Amino acid sequence: MNSNDNSDSASAAPTPETCWKNAVRAVKENDQEGAITWFRRCVDQAPEYPLAALNLGLLIAEKKHFSEAIVYLNQAVKLKPDLKSVTSLARTLAASGSLDEAKKYYLETLELDKKNW
DSSP states (O other): OOTTOOTTGGGSOOOHHHHHHHHHHHHHTTOHHHHHHHHHHHHHHOTTOHHHHHHHHHHHHHTTOHHHHHHHHHHHHHHOOOHHHHHHHHHHHHHHTOHHHHHHHHHHHHHHHHHTO
8 A cells, every 4th residue: 555545535525626626617517516515515615715605605596595595695795795796695685585685785786886987
């Protein structure tokens, strides 16, 4: 047995980078469930990574699981309140029926958009 062989290495948790790459690959292969699984693992391991939270929230919203999606989209907005994350949160809130909350974020997108001009 080679000294680099480690029976425990197969059970070691993948890095956030590996989770991200696997999630992106799953998206490209139209494997929504696989992408959700890998983005969820990425968020669990690297909760400070806004793109993982954003993508996870968007995929969950596509399944119409709005309350769970809103949790991840809120996380993305807190980490990086850019036009994409705020708009995604506003749309998901509106789709869930939380129109007053959605309006608040839609108004925020107008302010963000002004800053980009």
